[in-house]
Amino acid sequence: MSASFVSPDVIRRLFAQAMSRMYRTEVPLYGTLVELVERINSQVLAQDPALAAQLLRNDERARLDEERHGAIRVGTPQELATLRRLFAVMGMYPVGYYDLSVAGVPVHSTAFRPLTAAALALNPFRVFTSLLRLELIEDEALRAQSAEILARRRIFTDDALALIEQAEREGGLSQADAERFVKQALETFRWHGDATVDLPTYHALHKAHRLVADVVSFRGPHINHLTPRTLDIDAAQAAMIEHGMAAKAVIEGPPRRACPILLRQTSFKALEEAVHFPDNEGGDAGTHTARFGEIEQRGLALTAKGRALYDQLLTQARDAGGAGSTGGDYGQRLQAVFASFPDDHDTLRQEGLGYYRYQLTDAGRAAPERVADLPAEVLVAAGLATADPIVYEDFLPVSAAGIFQSNLGGGEQRAYTAHANREAFEQALGAAVNDEFEIYERIQAESLAALRG
Numbered sequence: 001m002s003a004s005f006v007s008p009d010v011i012r013r014l015f016a017q018a019m020s021r022m023y024r025t026e027v028p029l030y031g032t033l034v035e036l037v038e039r040i041n042s043q044v045l046a047q048d049p050a051l052a053a054q055l056l057r058n059d060e061r062a063r064l065d066e067e068r069h070g071a072i073r074v075g076t077p078q079e080l081a082t083l084r085r086l087f088a089v090m091g092m093y094p095v096g097y098y099d100l101s102v103a104g105v106p107v108h109s110t111a112f113r114p115l116t117a118a119a120l121a122l123n124p125f126r127v128f129t130s131l132l133r134l135e136l137i138e139d140e141a142l143r144a145q146s147a148e149i150l151a152r153r154r155i156f157t158d159d160a161l162a163l164i165e166q167a168e169r170e171g172g173l174s175q176a177d178a179e180r181f182v183k184q185a186l187e188t189f190r191w192h193g194d195a196t197v198d199l200p201t202y203h204a205l206h207k208a209h210r211l212v213a214d215v216v217s218f219r220g221p222h223i224n225h226l227t228p229r230t231l232d233i234d235a236a237q238a239a240m241i242e243h244g245m246a247a248k249a250v251i252e253g254p255p256r257r258a259c260p261i262l263l264r265q266t267s268f269k270a271l272e273e274a275v276h277f278p279d280n281e282g283g284d285a286g287t288h289t290a291r292f293g294e295i296e297q298r299g300l301a302l303t304a305k306g307r308a309l310y311d312q313l314l315t316q317a318r319d320a321g322g323a324g325s326t327g328g329d330y331g332q333r334l335q336a337v338f339a340s341f342p343d344d345h346d347t348l349r350q351e352g353l354g355y356y357r358y359q360l361t362d363a364g365r366a367a368p369e370r371v372a373d374l375p376a377e378v379l380v381a382a383g384l385a386t387a388d389p390i391v392y393e394d395f396l397p398v399s400a401a402g403i404f405q406s407n408l409g410g411g412e413q414r415a416y417t418a419h420a421n422r423e424a425f426e427q428a429l430g431a432a433v434n435d436e437f438e439i440y441e442r443i444q445a446e447s448l449a450a451l452r453g
């Protein structure tokens with residue numbers, strides 16, 4: 001890379017900061033949420049010096065205050081493929097395939113995020129990106145009308161497109177071009193209070209599925225939430241309720257544990273916002289609910305073996321209350337069922353359930369000859385190396401479905417008989433999605449190799 005180019009990681013950080021500023025002005029409650037999470041995080045760090053030291057050792061402390069994920073929904077393969085190129089300028093690549101149709105949401109998704117330990121440490125910004133599956137709209141005329149509306153819109157500015165092409169052609173962007181790029185890219189994610197369809201069309205789309213209306217009726221794929229990372233989601237959830245936010249009843253994901261795994265999330269309900277519809281002068285003001293707030297706590301990235309156990313236990317807890325149910329005493333059921341998931345790091349590591357990052361301790365650095373030929377587990381046991389949990393950087397389909405559902409209103413449950421269609425998604429994207437397990441495996445292997453470096 002030429003010395004005059006800024007690193008994609010720096011562009012991503014600028015972009016994440018700009019998104020956060022924009023969303024604060026669009027949804028002031030997001031600002032309140034960020035402050036609440038910051039307060040709880042500093043309390044947790046003050047009360048738990050071991051956790052503070054672990055985050056510092058793992059390059060997670062610095063990124064924490066800026067750490068966010070967002071979500072958008074797009075309508076066409078062309079839009080998705082161009083987003084892929086836009087995110088690549090910022091060092092964000094598609095990881096994972098999520099099929100939400102099984103949960104009654106007519107989309108499939110990926111997450112754009114950085115891939116390497118160094119890039120994640122600088123800024124781990126991720127965007128959960130969904131593609132509407134128009135083929136799941138039953139009404140043929142409405143499907144054709146939606147496709148036509150989507151084909152006409154342009155969600156990227158001309159300057160954004162030109163800068164993407166320039167970055168691809170020249171291999172990067174200068175500082176000044178990077179700043180212009182961030183400003184232009186931001187336009188795609190901005191909220192538009194004026195719909196592009198008239199009110200009757202909006203209602204017809206809404207009837208097909210609220211999500212269809214959300215994607216098809218507007219000029220662009222507005223960012224629908226931006227999520228800060230908390231170190232104690234139970235405390236943050238309680239604080240949300242104290243602040244009068246309409247928090248979701250159930251925290252998605254695993255139960256509270258000594259060793260947090262994967263991802264726990266909760267959200268407050270979508271806001272009802274005034275929308276202007278064309279040809280509706282003097283008519284009732286329309287509204288649309290799409291944007292919401294969310295917080296999350298991240299824990300250990302699980303191996304395929306650990307993930308299979310997680311999926312099995314989650315299903316067990318949900319099915320115990322009637323298929324897929326989170327009603328009744330769900331919290332207690334979840335706790336009880338997850339008692340069979342080991343909850344100390346030595347066991348999790350030794351049973352190959354999670355990924356760890358190894359580093360030499362001072363003692364280890366002072367004894368290179370001992371380190372050279374001892375297995376990692378022996379080094380850890382002897383205090384020559386530490387093994388810290390590698391944080392989960394991805395999403396969970398069942399949780400994502402729960403977040404979608406809670407913002408669609410109760411009556412919106414629909415069953416699609418469609419199957420996952422990863423191939424169609426990747427074809428629309430114009431690339432294969434990266435495998436999350438390979439990424440964690442590589443980060444773990446690199447840390448092991450560096451022990452003997």
Ligand code: OOG
Pocket residue numbers: 070071072073128130224265395396399400401403404
């Ligand atoms: C995305 C919902 C999923 C998460 O954190 O799992 C999500 C959406 O509503 O567009 O953001």
Ligand code: NI
Pocket residue numbers: 069070071128225227294403
């Ligand atoms: Ni989210």
